[in-house]
Amino acid sequence: MPDMSRQNRTSELKSRVLSAALARFTESGIARTNVGDILKDADCSVGSLYHHFGNKEGIAEALFIGGLQQFNQNLLDALLSHRKAEPGVKAIVTWLCQWVTEQPQLAAYMLSREIKLSEEAKQEMREIDQSFRESLTAWFAPRIESGELKNLHFNVYVPLISGATLEYSRMWLSGRYSRSPATVSDVMAEAAWQSVRES
Amino acid sequence: MPDMSRQNRTSELKSRVLSAALARFTESGIARTNVGDILKDADCSVGSLYHHFGNKEGIAEALFIGGLQQFNQNLLDALLSHRKAEPGVKAIVTWLCQWVTEQPQLAAYMLSREIKLSEEAKQEMREIDQSFRESLTAWFAPRIESGELKNLHFNVYVPLISGATLEYSRMWLSGRYSRSPATVSDVMAEAAWQSVRES
DNA sequence: ACTTTTCTAGAACTTTATTCTAGTTTTGAT
DNA sequence: ATCAAAACTAGAATAAAGTTCTAGAAAAGT
Numbered sequence: 001m002p003d004m005s006r007q008n009r010t011s012e013l014k015s016r017v018l019s020a021a022l023a024r025f026t027e028s029g030i031a032r033t034n035v036g037d038i039l040k041d042a043d044c045s046v047g048s049l050y051h052h053f054g055n056k057e058g059i060a061e062a063l064f065i066g067g068l069q070q071f072n073q074n075l076l077d078a079l080l081s082h083r084k085a086e087p088g089v090k091a092i093v094t095w096l097c098q099w100v101t102e103q104p105q106l107a108a109y110m111l112s113r114e115i116k117l118s119e120e121a122k123q124e125m126r127e128i129d130q131s132f133r134e135s136l137t138a139w140f141a142p143r144i145e146s147g148e149l150k151n152l153h154f155n156v157y158v159p160l161i162s163g164a165t166l167e168y169s170r171m172w173l174s175g176r177y178s179r180s181p182a183t184v185s186d187v188m189a190e191a192a193w194q195s196v197r198e199s
Numbered sequence: 200m201p202d203m204s205r206q207n208r209t210s211e212l213k214s215r216v217l218s219a220a221l222a223r224f225t226e227s228g229i230a231r232t233n234v235g236d237i238l239k240d241a242d243c244s245v246g247s248l249y250h251h252f253g254n255k256e257g258i259a260e261a262l263f264i265g266g267l268q269q270f271n272q273n274l275l276d277a278l279l280s281h282r283k284a285e286p287g288v289k290a291i292v293t294w295l296c297q298w299v300t301e302q303p304q305l306a307a308y309m310l311s312r313e314i315k316l317s318e319e320a321k322q323e324m325r326e327i328d329q330s331f332r333e334s335l336t337a338w339f340a341p342r343i344e345s346g347e348l349k350n351l352h353f354n355v356y357v358p359l360i361s362g363a364t365l366e367y368s369r370m371w372l373s374g375r376y377s378r379s380p381a382t383v384s385d386v387m388a389e390a391a392w393q394s395v396r397e398s
Numbered sequence: 399a400c401t402t403t404t405c406t407a408g409a410a411c412t413t414t415a416t417t418c419t420a421g422t423t424t425t426g427a428t
Numbered sequence: 429a430t431c432a433a434a435a436c437t438a439g440a441a442t443a444a445a446g447t448t449c450t451a452g453a454a455a456a457g458t
Contacts, residue, residue, distance in 0.1 A: 005455090010405070029315040031230045034445060045407045050447065052405085057278070113312045116228040129375075152386055155376045156367060160301070160390050163363030168355060176328075178356045187351055193361050194398070195390035204424095211434075235415060246437045249416065251436085 014052055016042040018066075021059045026108045030060050030115065060114075061121040067110045068125065072132045074099065079139060085148035088139065089196060090189035093165050096183035097188060100169040108173040111166060150198050161192045213251055215241040217265075220258045224305045229259050229314065254262040259313075266309045267324065271331045273298065278338060282345035287338065288395060289388035292364050296380035296387060299368040307372040310365060349397050360391045 004012070020041035024033035035056050039049060053059045078095035085198035117125060123139040140157060143149045150162075165188045171177045181188070206302045219240035223232035234255050239247060252258045277294035281287035299306040316324060339356060342348045351359075370376045380387070 007455095013406095031313075032315060035447090036445075046447085047449095048405070048406050055447070111312075114230075116231060122265075130328065133203055142425090153378065153383065155370070155378070156363075156383055156390075159363040159366035159370070160387075163366035164355075164358040165359035165362070167362035167365055171354070171358070179352065179354070184352065184355055187355055188359075191355075191394035195363065195394045199393070206424095212437095234416090235414075245416085245440095246418095246438050247436070254416070 007095065010052075013042070013044055013048060017044055017049060017053070017059065018063055022105055022109055025114075026105045026112075029112075030056070057116075057118060061117055063109060064115050064117070065121060065124055065128070067106055069127055071099070071110065072128065076132070076135050079092055080135075085143040085146075086193055086197070088143070089161055089193050092161055093189040093192045094185050096162060096165045096169070097185040100165075100173070101180045101182040104173055107169060109184070111170050111173065147161075147198050149196050152196075157196060160195045164188055164191060201341035202227070205258070209251075212241070212243055212247060216243055216248060216258065217253070217262055221262055221304055221308055221357050224259065224313075225304045225311075228311075229255070233287045233316050256315075256317060260316060263316070264320060264323060264327070266305055267327055270298070270309065271327065275331070275334050279334075284342040284345075285392055285396070288348075288360055289361055292388040293384050295361060295368070297366075299372070300379045300381040301391045303372060306368060310372065344350050346397050348395050351395075356395060359394050363387055363390060388398060 020038050021033070024037055024041070027033070035046075035049065038044070039046065042049075042166070049059075053062060075092060075095060075133075078091045079088055082091055132196070133168060137154065140149065140154075144151050149157075165181060168177065168184065168188065169181050172179070172181055216237060219237050220232070223236055223240070226232070234245075234248065237243075237258070238245065241248075248258075252261060274291060274294060277290045278287055281290055299310075335357070336353070339348065339353075343350050348356075364380060365374065367383065367387065368380050371378070371380055
């Protein structure tokens with residue numbers, strides 16, 4: 001691509017690297033993909049790759065942080081439009097099922113837990129997580145107050161609502177279950193609701 | 200240890216390697232631990248290690264398969280003594296919480312999903328899994344029949360019952376939650392039950 | 399215009415995993 | 429008891445992969 005501003009060529013290159021890496025990482029895991037393959041797939045030189053990402057872990061981290069931001073944002077978008085607890089909780093689960101089913105590669109990567117973040121990346125993640133938690137708290141607190149939801153230790157809501165779906169998704173993504181999360185979305189949503197509703 | 204049969208010395212060596220590897224793997228991940236460190240920790244030679252385990256992945260697989268067998272066995276032990284659905288389901292969750300809390304290293308390793316199994320190991324896992332599923336089915340089917348449990352697609356029961364606890368455990372193991380799974384065991388058990396009971 | 403920064407390139411280097419050769423101990427067969 | 433085969437140990441040698449380095453081109457800033 002000689003007919004492009006450098007800015008564009010550079011960001012093109014970076015995203016080629018990222019998508020090549022995602023494909024390889026989900027196919028064979030981070031450990032088993034070697035940077036040579038990514039380089040070849042993305043048509044990128046050693047120098048450029050190390051200039052932009054530092055090292056192999058850097059690529060993995062960039063993918064993870066990017067995915068996390070997208071994940072949190074979309075989940076909140078799905079949740080925040082609802083006012084009542086039941087549809088809100090169910091919307092989270094439904095969106096999750098859809099996200100996993102529609103972007104299996106990214107989901108497999110995000111759910112794989114293969115990535116060991118560096119200290120800086122951990123810090124960045126904590127910040128992202130912090131603001132995500134605050135948004136969640138703002139939505140949940142009033143519904144707990146109002147008695148729509150059981151009053152539990154805050155940390156358990158996320159696992160209770162998403163845990164089953166994520167676990168099911170991991171199984172589907174690894175090929176051990178054949179029906180996609182989207183096909184069991186209703187069951188998961190109902191179960192999630194039953195596990196947190198005040199009864 | 201010169202005063203031992205070779206059989207004993209060998210199995211001693213192998214378990215030294217396995218526990219050194221587990222410690223390193225949970226501390227830094229598989230990718231970041233190098234076999235040199237394991238060798239040093241376990242006081243083992245290069246030749247011996249590769250003779251017994253083939254390669255680094257081989258160590259990881261041995262740990263995983265061993266852990267899986269122990270996991271399945273103990274979970275079934277906790278479950279099968281119960282006849283009614285509610286205490287059975289709750290026993291699974293309670294046992295899970297206890298297992299994670301008492302063996303955090305092994306649990307962290309098993310839940311990390313960092314391990315990419317070789318084809319042979321995958322095959323072995325499928326067999327273990329197969330017999331595990333059969334035992335589970337034998338326990339669940341009559342409780343579904345009898346109407347104690349909702350009638351759902353079989354694959355969803357495991358995620359529904361264990362998903363939230365596993366997700367919570369991952370957070371605790373990674374240091375992001377401070378209360379151990381054992382301390383939220385009752386909440387998780389109740390929620391799991393609510394999510395699968397016929398209502 | 400020229401200085402600085404960003405970016406690209408690939409050869410050189412380093413690190414780490416794995417193989418190989420050689421020798422020792424044990425087991426099993428005759 | 430003797431021999432042959434198999435299991436095991438050891439560490440040097442090798443291969444494979446990740447990363448650094450040097451050099452130079454392109455763009456941005458002054």
